[in-house]
Amino acid sequence: MKKIIFSIVFLTLGWATSKAQTFNLGVKAGVNVAKLNADFASEENRLGYQIGAWARIGGASFYVQPEAYIGSKGNKFISIQQDNGNEVSAEGKVKFTTLDIPVLLGTKFGAKNLNFRLMAGPVISFVLDENSSFSSAYQQATDFSNYKNQALGLQAGAGVDVGSISVDLRYEAGLSNISKSEKYTQKPNLFQLSLGFKIL
Numbered sequence: 001m002k003k004i005i006f007s008i009v010f011l012t013l014g015w016a017t018s019k020a021q022t023f024n025l026g027v028k029a030g031v032n033v034a035k036l037n038a039d040f041a042s043e044e045n046r047l048g049y050q051i052g053a054w055a056r057i058g059g060a061s062f063y064v065q066p067e068a069y070i071g072s073k074g075n076k077f078i079s080i081q082q083d084n085g086n087e088v089s090a091e092g093k094v095k096f097t098t099l100d101i102p103v104l105l106g107t108k109f110g111a112k113n114l115n116f117r118l119m120a121g122p123v124i125s126f127v128l129d130e131n132s133s134f135s136s137a138y139q140q141a142t143d144f145s146n147y148k149n150q151a152l153g154l155q156a157g158a159g160v161d162v163g164s165i166s167v168d169l170r171y172e173a174g175l176s177n178i179s180k181s182e183k184y185t186q187k188p189n190l191f192q193l194s195l196g197f198k199i200l
Contacts, residue, residue: 020062021043023200026166027050030194034073036094036186038173042087048072050100050194058106065104065119070128072097073190075079087096090137093143096188104154113163118170120156123172125188127151143181151188152176 022132029051052069077092106119128151138144157170174187 009128018166022056024198025053025200026164026196026198027053028067028069028166028194028196030168030192030193031048032071032073032190034075034188034190036075036178037189038077039185040081041077041092042133044076044078046074046076046095048074048190049174050192052100054196059109061109061118063106063108065102065106065121067100067102067104069100070097073102075186075187076136079140082137088137090135092132092134092138092145094130094132094147096125096127096147098127100125102156108161113161115154115161117159117161117168118157119159119168119170120154123153123155124174143179144184147186148176148178148180151178153158153188157192161198163191164198166198168192168196170194174183 011045023187024165029056032050033045034048035045048071050069050071052067054065054067056063056065058064061149074095079087080090081087100123102121104121106117108117110116124171130147132145134145152175153172154175155170155172157168159168170192172190174189178188179186
């Protein structure tokens with residue numbers, strides 16, 4: 001599935017590059033509110049950050065925007081569903097530092113120095129660092145605290161450009177299970193707000 005998605009995206013990127021009328025390059029930074037949606041526990045959102053760069057390739061209304069940024073995301077578990085069906089209070093925390101690489105397809109409308117954008121596309125996250133701690137109640141969950149080194153997601157959102165400044169609001173839904181457990185599922189989901197500056 002990953003190969004199919006990224007093959008389509010990079011073919012589209014190649015086509016857009018060959019037809020490109022504009023090319024922009026910029027930097028960005030922002031915050032995100034993230035959690036790991038789990039099918040066996042209750043969780044709380046955690047605040048994180050992102051900082052990186054983006055490129056925008058396209059014509060008058062259609063564009064492709066690949067990005068690369070370092071970010072932090074995580075989760076706080078506040079309870080766990082035991083095998084007997086009882087839910088007990090139990091704290092667990094996990095924090096990831098990731099390299100995120102989305103490739104977004106978008107459309108824009110408006111004037112040159114004031115336009116609005118809509119975008120969506122896949123994102124792959126590579127885990128650079130992971131820090132976790134769990135109470136003993138989680139020991140029953142096989143491989144609960146063992147995580148994979150990458151995850152696949154889908155981003156969608158909207159943005160506005162005012163001159164060289166851009167503001168984006170996006171939602172990212174996890175498509176793959178980041179947990180190594182074959183019994184339990186954890187998928188990263190987050191909202192992100194970023195401020196960008198066009199340097200080219």
